[in-house]
Amino acid sequence: MKIKKTYSFAFWTSLILTFTSLTVFYLSSYFFLNRHLPITTVLIFVAIIYSFSFFIIQYRVEKFINLRIKKIYDNVSLLDASDLNKTAVSADLDKLSREVQQFAKNKQQQIRNLNLREDYRREFLGNISHELKTPLFTVQGYLLTLEDGAMNDKRIGKKYLKRANKGVERLIAIVKDLDLISKLESNNLNLKKQSFNIVQLVQDVFDLLEIEAKKRNVTLLLNKYYEYPIMVIGDIERIEQVLTNLIMNSIKYGKINGATVVSMEAIENSKILIKVKDNGEGIKEEHIDRLFERFYRVDQSRSRDQGGSGLGLSIVKHIIEAHDEQIFVKSKNERGSEFSFTLEQFKAM
Structure with missing residues (x-):
């Protein structure tokens, strides 16, 4: 021996x-x-x-x-010993101990991240199945009713077909939004960046959403009169989508007879900060960190009554981050919300 x-x-x-x-x-x-x-x-x-x-x-x-x-x-x-072979072993026990402690710390963080991702994946699958199931069952219910004889009554048949079509439109909206998020996450969405007047774009979105605003008697306003254009750089179609989502949310969840105010200001590092502010119910603090998650809803019942795919804010965040910019949210319960994002300011040579 x-x-x-x-x-x-x-x-x-x-x-x-x-x-x-x-x-x-x-x-x-x-x-x-x-x-x-x-x-x-x-x-x-x-x-x-x-x-x-x-x-x-x-x-x-x-x-x-x-x-x-x-x-x-x-x-x-608790770690995979094979990973230790990837680095040289030190003869200094103090150094070796420090290296292994750092290695263990990194691995434990990776395990925590994987557990969080698994929880998110499980929750996401539950949410998407619920979101798809609701309009599918709605469409199926109307079609089965029509098949059972309701189609013989032209008035009822027409009404049920319209409702079934509305359910199909919601399904299409969810699929389109999921496809967009997938492209944004995989960097397959080619942004067509150009210079444009953000003030004019906001006015165009106001015109687009005027009818929706009137339904709740919400006034759409700029915070002041902008005498000169404010030129920014970005994909104008995607930024229009961002503004439409944010302003539409302020209309849906703002006060009836309230107002949505959009403002623009120059900040440091040649950036323009665009703010969308309402005087609605606001958002409780515990919900703010999760606002941009897919299908996350602050008020489940009320949110679904308002329609939409539940992906709007997630898409907004992905579009802004695809521009290498930032998005922020400030809100106090019963005192309204303010969403803001940055864009690069265009400066003529």
């Missing part, structure tokens, strides 16, 4: 210490006492020194190594 490395280390180290001590002791007795020691005394001295040295060194080395290795083992016991 092979001798344990710690015993081998203790053996040779004790031998060296014993030899050194014996030499010093012998020379001291010769020069200071002027006499030679008996061989029996020398052997007893050697045995005592060697035994004490061996057991002390063996005990201390094993204890030291075991403590350090146990700490390292505890850090990596």
